[in-house]
Amino acid sequence: MTAPLIGDAVRAPYDLLAWLIGLWSDALAAVGDAFGIGMLDYVFMHHAFLVGGLIAVMAPLVGTFLVHRQMALIGDALAHTAFAGVAVGLFVNSLLGTGISPYVTAVVVAMLAALAIELISEITDAYNDVSMAIVLSTGFALGAVLISLNTGGLAVGINQYLFGNLATVSRENAALLVVLFLVVSIVVTVTYKQLLYVTFDETAARVAGLNVPWYNRLMTTLTAMVVVGAMQIMGVILVAAMLVVPVAAAAQVARGFREALLASVVLAEIAVIVGITLSYRYEATAGGTIVLVAVAVYVGMVLAGKLQSRRDVVEESGAVTGGMDATAGGSAED
Amino acid sequence: MSFEGIPSIGVDAVETNRSGENGEADRVVDVVDLTFGYAAAPVVEDVSFGVDRGDYVGVIGPNGSGKSTLLRLALGLHEPDAGSCRLLGHPSLAFAERERVGYVAQDVTENTKRMPITVAEVVLMGRFPHAGFGRVTQSDRERVREALRTVGMERLADRKITALSGGQRQRAYIARALAGEAELLVLDEPTVGVDAESVDAFFELLSDLNDEGMTILLVEHDIGAVLEHASRVICLNREVYFDGSPTAFAESDALDRAYGTNLGGRKGDPDGRKGDPDGRKGDLDGRNGGDGR
Numbered sequence: 001m002t003a004p005l006i007g008d009a010v011r012a013p014y015d016l017l018a019w020l021i022g023l024w025s026d027a028l029a030a031v032g033d034a035f036g037i038g039m040l041d042y043v044f045m046h047h048a049f050l051v052g053g054l055i056a057v058m059a060p061l062v063g064t065f066l067v068h069r070q071m072a073l074i075g076d077a078l079a080h081t082a083f084a085g086v087a088v089g090l091f092v093n094s095l096l097g098t099g100i101s102p103y104v105t106a107v108v109v110a111m112l113a114a115l116a117i118e119l120i121s122e123i124t125d126a127y128n129d130v131s132m133a134i135v136l137s138t139g140f141a142l143g144a145v146l147i148s149l150n151t152g153g154l155a156v157g158i159n160q161y162l163f164g165n166l167a168t169v170s171r172e173n174a175a176l177l178v179v180l181f182l183v184v185s186i187v188v189t190v191t192y193k194q195l196l197y198v199t200f201d202e203t204a205a206r207v208a209g210l211n212v213p214w215y216n217r218l219m220t221t222l223t224a225m226v227v228v229g230a231m232q233i234m235g236v237i238l239v240a241a242m243l244v245v246p247v248a249a250a251a252q253v254a255r256g257f258r259e260a261l262l263a264s265v266v267l268a269e270i271a272v273i274v275g276i277t278l279s280y281r282y283e284a285t286a287g288g289t290i291v292l293v294a295v296a297v298y299v300g301m302v303l304a305g306k307l308q309s310r311r312d313v314v315e316e317s318g319a320v321t322g323g324m325d326a327t328a329g330g331s332a333e334d
Numbered sequence: 335m336s337f338e339g340i341p342s343i344g345v346d347a348v349e350t351n352r353s354g355e356n357g358e359a360d361r362v363v364d365v366v367d368l369t370f371g372y373a374a375a376p377v378v379e380d381v382s383f384g385v386d387r388g389d390y391v392g393v394i395g396p397n398g399s400g401k402s403t404l405l406r407l408a409l410g411l412h413e414p415d416a417g418s419c420r421l422l423g424h425p426s427l428a429f430a431e432r433e434r435v436g437y438v439a440q441d442v443t444e445n446t447k448r449m450p451i452t453v454a455e456v457v458l459m460g461r462f463p464h465a466g467f468g469r470v471t472q473s474d475r476e477r478v479r480e481a482l483r484t485v486g487m488e489r490l491a492d493r494k495i496t497a498l499s500g501g502q503r504q505r506a507y508i509a510r511a512l513a514g515e516a517e518l519l520v521l522d523e524p525t526v527g528v529d530a531e532s533v534d535a536f537f538e539l540l541s542d543l544n545d546e547g548m549t550i551l552l553v554e555h556d557i558g559a560v561l562e563h564a565s566r567v568i569c570l571n572r573e574v575y576f577d578g579s580p581t582a583f584a585e586s587d588a589l590d591r592a593y594g595t596n597l598g599g600r601k602g603d604p605d606g607r608k609g610d611p612d613g614r615k616g617d618l619d620g621r622n623g624g625d626g627r
Contacts, residue, residue, distance in 0.1 A: 068449035190467055191467070193459075193462045193465060193467075193470070194462070194467075196455075196459070196462075197459050197462055199449075200449070200451060200456070200459070201439065201459075203411070203437070203439050204437050204439060204459075204510075206411060207409050207411070207432065207435060207437040207520075208432045208433070208437075208459075208462065208463050208514075209429075209430065209432030209433075209463060250450075251449065251450050254450040255450055255452055255492065255493070255494045256450060256451060256452040256454075256455050256492075256494075257449070257450060257451040257452075257455050258455070259450065260449075260450040260451075
C-alpha cells in the first residue's frame, strides 16, 4: 500500500492531507505526554483514533437513514462484496506485480455492488433483502474463489481485512479515509432533507417530486464508501455493526430525527474511543472490542429508553387526551 | 383539453405552459377517459371527472374498486394505459410544481414508521420542496408553527409522531400539506385507524379548510361521513357510477348498483384489485355467487 495508489495528479492534495494527519499525530503525542497516556506514544495509535473517530461520525450518519428504512442488512451485504474487492485487488497485484491498494479496489467493487443491489430490486421487483442476500453471497463466494486460486501469500494477507487491524492503518490509508469522510458528510449535509423525506414516507416523497430511485442509489453508494472506510479497523465481518448498533441505541432515547442522528454519532464515538483503548490495553482485536462496547451502550440505552417512556406515560396521561382541543392554549414551546 | 395530445414534456416546457389565472387554472384535477390496470384487467376504466378550485370531492366505492389507484393516477404516480390525467393544468406525470399538492397516505397508524421523528420535523417536510438543497429558513419554521396552529397541534410539536393517536397523526400530515402551501389536499382513506370521536373532529377540520378555499379530494370508505361533509360525491367501482351532489346521490340507486356487485365473495377481499379477470360490466347478478378468483 505504497506509492502507486497516489498518482501525480493527487500529489498536492495528498501532501496537504498527510501534513494535517501529521499535525493530528503531533497533537495526540503532546496530549499523551502531558497526561502520561502510554498508548499515545505510537503513531499507529494516532491513526487508529483518527480513523475510528471519523468512522464513528460517518457510519451513524448513513446508518440512521438505512436503519429507519429497514435496510440494516445492506451494510453486511456490501461488506462482503468489499471483501471480494479486496481479494480482486490482491489477486491482480500478485498476478501483474502491481501495487494497487486493495482498499481502492474494495471501494470500486463495493460501489458497483451497491448499484447492483438497487438495480436488482428495481428490475425484479423482489423485496430488497432478497437482492441483498444475492449480492452478499456472490461477494463472499467471489472473494473465497479468488483467494483459493492463489493460496499462499494471498491467504496470509486476507486476515487483516476480515478482522481489521489497528496496526495496518498507515498514513496513506488514513488519508483515503479522510477523503471518504469528507465526501460522505458533504453529500449527507446537502441532501439531508431529501434523504429524510424518502426515508420517512416514500410515497409522499414521490408526490413531492423527489426522484426516489436516485436517492436510494445515492444512499447505497454512500454505504459502500462507509463500509470500505470502516473495514480497516473493524474488519469486513463487523463493519455492518457500526452502521446499525449506535443508530439502534440512539433510537431508544431520541425523540426527533436530528436528535437521533447526533446521539448516534456521540454513542459511536464513545464506542470507538473506549473500544480502541480497551483493545490496546488487553491486546484484543479492535473491531470486536468496539462492537462489544457499542452493544453494551445499546443495552444501556434500551434500559434508559424504558425508564424514559415510563416517565413520559405518567407525565402525558393528561396532556395527550387534552391535546386534540389544545388549540386555544398558548405556545408550549421551550 | 387542448393540450391533450402533447406527450410528456420537460420541466421547462411545463413552466412556459403554466396556465396562470386563465380558464383552465380553475380545474385542479381533470381526468378524461382514463383506463389503467396493474395487470391485464383494468382497475379503473373510462373514468372521467374534474375537480374545480374550491371543490370538496369525496370518492366512495367498495373495496378494490380502484379508488386509491385513481388518486395515485391523478397524482401522476402511475402512467395511464389510456386517457389523460391533468393536475393544476399540467399532465400529472410531468407535473413539476409538486409543493402545490398535499398528499396524506392511507392508514397512517399502520404505515407511520417507528422511527424517532417529532411532529415539527414531519411538518417541516412540507417546506422541503420549497427549500430544495438550500437551508431551512426562519420563515419556513414560522410557517410550520402556523400550520400546526391551524390544525390544533401546536402543543404537540415536540412529541414523537409515533406517540400520537391516529387522529393526531392525520392532523400532523395535514399540517405538513398546509406548511407546503398546498392548494389541493389529496387524502387516501384518512380515517382508517382513527377513533370515531376524532373522525368527526377531523372532518370538521377539512370542512374549515375547504371554507377557507382549500380544494379537497378524498377517498373514503365511510359513506356517511362523505355524504355529510363533501360538496360532491363520486361513486366508483372501476367505472364512475355517480358524480354529483350528496343529496342527489342519496336519492339515486348508484350505491346499490356500485356496491351490489360486491356483496358476494368479494367482500373482505381488501386488495382484490387484480382479482377479477372476468368483466363486471352488466354482470350484476352473476357476481353474487362466484368470486372472481
